[in-house]
Structures are given as C-alpha cells and as structure tokens.
Amino acid sequence: MAPFQFIDRPSPFNAKKGKTLPIFAVTPAHIETGTIDPIALDWARKAGFKAESGALLMIPTGDGHLGGALFGLGRNPSDAPFLTGKLARTLPAGDWHIETAPLTANRLALGYGLGSYRFERYKAASAEAPTLLIPADADAADIRRQLAGVFLARDLINTPTNDMGPDALEEAVRALGEHYKAKVSVIAGDDLLKENFPLIHTVGRASAEAPRLIELTWGRKGHRRVTLVGKGVCFDTGGLDIKPAASMLLMKKDMGGAANVLGLALMIMDAKLKVELRVLLPVVENAISANAFRPGDIYRSRKGLTVQIDNTDAEGRLILADAxxxxxxxxxxxxxxxxxxxxxxxxxxxxDLPPFFTDDEDLAHDLSEASLTVDDPIWRMPLHMGYDKDVSARIADLTNAPAGGMAGAITAALFLKRFVTRNRHWVHFDIYGWAQAERPHSPVGGEAQAIRALYHHLRKIAG
Structure with missing residues (x-):
C-alpha cells in the first residue's frame, strides 16, 4: 500500500470561465413566480420540477445535448447551508458553474467542495467527477484551505489501523510538518518513562507498535500561543475490559481527536496565522497482551496524581492526562x-453535535458564535463541580472510570480538568469523528468536527 498522502487530491473546482454549463439553484418560489431563466423555467414547468431540497433536473439544448441543470434548494435554503455538496455526487462529469443561487458564494463553493470528498485508497478510482467554477466573489484560497484540513481529518480516520497505526500516524505528522516547515519531535517506547509520560506508556505498551508522544511546533515566538492536544488511539480493543465485537468495528476512528487537531493545524499553518502553534498527540494502540495494564492497577501520572484503573476501556483520558x-x-x-x-x-x-466544556465564559461565547457563523455545530456542556467527587478514588487520587454510569461526558471532562491548573483558556471537545449517514456535504465515514469553528475563531483573534 502506498504511503499516506495528505495533499495529493484532484481539485473539485475549475477555472474555465465561459466554458462551463449553468446550474440554476432555485427555490419553489422561483418556479412559482417565474423569476429564473425563461428556458430553464419552461423546462422546469414541463417536467413538473418543484425545486424540492436536493432535487436535480437536467436541461437539454434544442439539439438534444446537455445544456445545464436545475437544482432545488427547498423553501428554506438556510436549513441546509451545504446542500450544494450533493451536486458534487449527482452531476454528470463536466465543468459547471452556478448561475443563480440565494446562497453566499463561500457557502455555495465550500458546500460543493465538502460534498466532493471521496475515499478511494482501497478501490479502483470512480468515474470522472464534475467540477465547479468558484464564484468570483468567493475566497477561493480559504475554501481550498478549509477543504484540505477537513479532508486530512477524514482521510486519517477512514484509513484502517493496519495502514494507520502509531508508526503511520507519526509519518503523516512528519509529512505535514515537512510541507509547512514545522518542527516535529517524538518520544517513543520506554523513553516515555524516562521523560515522565507514564500513562501514555501504560496504555500503549501492549501493542506491537510503540506508544509515543508526537509534538509539532510552528510559528514565531511572541505571537499568541495556541496549543492543540489530540487523542491518538489508533485502535481500541478496550484492553482487558475488552469491547464486544460490534463495538470494535469503528475503533479505527478512536484517533479522531488527533486527526481533527491535525486538520486544524493544517488550516492554521496554511493561512500563516500569527500564532505560535504547538500540537501534542499522545499516540497508542490499546491492545491486549501479557503486559497489558489491568483493572485495579494504580499508576502515577506526569502531574504526580495517581490514577486507579477501574476500566481499561477508559484509556483515552489517561493518555490525554499526560499530554x-x-x-x-x-x-x-x-x-x-x-x-x-x-x-x-x-x-x-x-x-453530529459535539459537546465542548470550558470554564472560560468569553471563550464559550466566542466559540458558540463562530459555530453559528460557519455552520459547524457544537454545544456547550457544563463542567459541573458537583460531580467532581465522582472522579475521586478510595486508594488513589483519581479513578479513570467513575461508578454509576451517570454524566459520563461531564466526569470525563472533570478528570481532564484535574490536569489543567495553570491555563485559564482551556476547552475540551468530546467529538464523534464519524458521519453515520450520508449528508449533502459528506459521505458515511470519518468526519471533521468543530475545527472550522475553531479556525474561524483563531482567524478572528490572530489575523
């Protein structure tokens, strides 16, 4: 299998001004009031086209050739801001432009680009795809940048663990770092113990591929300092508290935090934002072997807090704790x-709606605002200190798996909060990293979540 490639992908866009077929993106009101191109309107009415959301109708020329297309936006286009992504999978091959649309140019083009994603590393290449002319008033460079970040996250998650274990994920980080002239360093294997990262070592020591902490740094000192930490469990068996088979099927995506962090890092570096960027990725495989960590074990963390292992399947918070x-x-x-x-x-x-946790009220407001601005849904959940007692253990400082099964996302966030005492501007995202059903802007599979909202926020504060 060829090495992972994060940058080599055909563009969903074209630059053929005047040589493209028109798409009339319309609502039912356009058909009812007749406020579109007369030829397209006549064909729509003859064909009974109602402009329902996602509906597509080809328009022939007088001599029977393909002359264009009608695309339905439904009565409330704002309900599906990236509906144009469906065009990337339903239009016939060719070069197209959108003639009219009650959408912003950036939404129109970004939606199309997001919907153009294909993961074909293990299949014969599909038929030639259509391309779209980016509207002149769209920010073409930034659209391409966001697509590159999203597609990187999707590709990393979609790649199975036999080709995206700890070694391969490190290679992908090194390739990204080389492309943007960032510095990458790695602490691996027993060196984790020497450098005081005992929990990362504990979780990953049973794997055939060594656990590691990957660090990528970029930017100029003196700029705003941004640190991104991503969970990189390349596969999670659950450890000795083994998962049932059905629960293991998607566990290649348990490095989705690392994948999304890398997608965000790509956007930051490509935009040359004035930040001092630091990316920390604890990368492991939670495997089963004679030296796997056990329920009931107690380990001391980098911070000095001791952690009792009450479930080996609650491993992500352990590696994040050290990072x-x-x-x-x-x-x-x-x-x-x-x-x-x-x-x-x-x-x-x-x-589809990842929660985030923070004590920083201004940050919470800004992130929620960014989410709405770029249609990248997130939702704040509370760091309710009333549950903090549940994170404590009887004979250790902390448990990694509070009993009772209640408020699990909150107690996990509170566990992590114990390891962040100096930084006031901290936010934790508990993402899923997977699209369970096809949507206009994404197929089933690995998904980028929250990183466009974070990127928008960083652009605003860092320039």
Whole structure:
C-alpha cells in the first residue's frame, strides 16, 4: 500500500470561465413566480420540477445535448447551508458553474467542495467527477484551505489501523510538518518513562507498535500561543475490559481527536496565522497482551496524581492526562483538546453535535458564535463541580472510570480538568469523528468536527 498522502487530491473546482454549463439553484418560489431563466423555467414547468431540497433536473439544448441543470434548494435554503455538496455526487462529469443561487458564494463553493470528498485508497478510482467554477466573489484560497484540513481529518480516520497505526500516524505528522516547515519531535517506547509520560506508556505498551508522544511546533515566538492536544488511539480493543465485537468495528476512528487537531493545524499553518502553534498527540494502540495494564492497577501520572484503573476501556483520558499536564507546564492563549472520548456525549447530543466544556465564559461565547457563523455545530456542556467527587478514588487520587454510569461526558471532562491548573483558556471537545449517514456535504465515514469553528475563531483573534 502506498504511503499516506495528505495533499495529493484532484481539485473539485475549475477555472474555465465561459466554458462551463449553468446550474440554476432555485427555490419553489422561483418556479412559482417565474423569476429564473425563461428556458430553464419552461423546462422546469414541463417536467413538473418543484425545486424540492436536493432535487436535480437536467436541461437539454434544442439539439438534444446537455445544456445545464436545475437544482432545488427547498423553501428554506438556510436549513441546509451545504446542500450544494450533493451536486458534487449527482452531476454528470463536466465543468459547471452556478448561475443563480440565494446562497453566499463561500457557502455555495465550500458546500460543493465538502460534498466532493471521496475515499478511494482501497478501490479502483470512480468515474470522472464534475467540477465547479468558484464564484468570483468567493475566497477561493480559504475554501481550498478549509477543504484540505477537513479532508486530512477524514482521510486519517477512514484509513484502517493496519495502514494507520502509531508508526503511520507519526509519518503523516512528519509529512505535514515537512510541507509547512514545522518542527516535529517524538518520544517513543520506554523513553516515555524516562521523560515522565507514564500513562501514555501504560496504555500503549501492549501493542506491537510503540506508544509515543508526537509534538509539532510552528510559528514565531511572541505571537499568541495556541496549543492543540489530540487523542491518538489508533485502535481500541478496550484492553482487558475488552469491547464486544460490534463495538470494535469503528475503533479505527478512536484517533479522531488527533486527526481533527491535525486538520486544524493544517488550516492554521496554511493561512500563516500569527500564532505560535504547538500540537501534542499522545499516540497508542490499546491492545491486549501479557503486559497489558489491568483493572485495579494504580499508576502515577506526569502531574504526580495517581490514577486507579477501574476500566481499561477508559484509556483515552489517561493518555490525554499526560499530554495536558505537559501542555499546562506553560501558559497558552488558547489550549484545546479534542478526543473521541465518551459514548455518553453521543447519548446526550447524538453523533453530529459535539459537546465542548470550558470554564472560560468569553471563550464559550466566542466559540458558540463562530459555530453559528460557519455552520459547524457544537454545544456547550457544563463542567459541573458537583460531580467532581465522582472522579475521586478510595486508594488513589483519581479513578479513570467513575461508578454509576451517570454524566459520563461531564466526569470525563472533570478528570481532564484535574490536569489543567495553570491555563485559564482551556476547552475540551468530546467529538464523534464519524458521519453515520450520508449528508449533502459528506459521505458515511470519518468526519471533521468543530475545527472550522475553531479556525474561524483563531482567524478572528490572530489575523
């Protein structure tokens, strides 16, 4: 299998001004009032086209050739801001432009680009795809940048663990660092113990591929300091508290936090934002072997807090604890961690709405505002200190799996909070990293979540 490629992908866009077929993106009101191109309107009415959301109708020329297309936006286009992504999978091959649309140019083009994603590393290439002319008033460079970040996250998650284990994930980080002239360093294997990262070592020591802490740094000192921490469990068997087979099927995505952090890092570096960027990725495989960590074991963390292992399947918070402790040894203007951490978050909000946790009220407001601005849904949940007692253990400082099964996403966030004592501007995202059903802007599979909102926020504060 060829090495992982994060940058080599055909563009969903074209630059053929005047040589493209028109798409009339319309609502039912356009058909009812007749406020579109007369030829397109006549064909729509003859064909009974109602402009329902996502409906597509080809328009022939007088001599029977393809002359264009009608695309339905439904009565409330704002309900599906990236509906144009469906065009990337339903239009016939060719070069197209959108003639009319009650959408902003950036939404129109970004939606199309997001919907153009294909993961074909293990299949014969599909038929030639259509391309779209980016509207002249769209920010083409930034659209391409966001797509590159999203597609990187999707590709990393979609790649199975036999080709995306700890070694391969490190290679992908090194390739990204080389492309943007960032510095990458790695602490691996027993060196983790020498450098005081005992929890990362504990979780990953049973794997055939060594556990590691990957660090990527970029930018100029003196700029705003941004630290990103991403959970990188390349596969999670559950350890000795083994998962049932059905629960293991998607566990290649348990490095979705690391994948999303890298997608965000790509956007930051490509935009040359004035930040001092630090990316920390604890990367392991939670495997089963004679030396696997056990329920009931107690380990001392980098911060000095002891942790009792009450479930080996609650491993993500362990590796994040050591990485966050390192991050917290210096102050950042923004400290973000992202992890596919708890099923409780999915029970609370479903797969498409990742919760975030922070004590910083201004940051919470700004992130929520950014989410709405760029249609990248997130939802704040509370760091309710009334549950903090549940994170304590009888004979250790902390338990990694509080008893009772209640408020699991909150107690996981409170566990992580114990390792962030210096940084006031910290936010934890509990993402799913997977699209369970096809949507206009994404197929089933690995998904980027919250990183466009974070990128928008960083652009606003860093320039």
């Amino acid at each position: 966050l402790a390192l991050a917290d040894e210096e102050e950042s203007d923004l400290l973000v961690d992202m992890a596919t951490l708890t099923g409780a978050a999915r029970v609370a909000l479903g797969p």
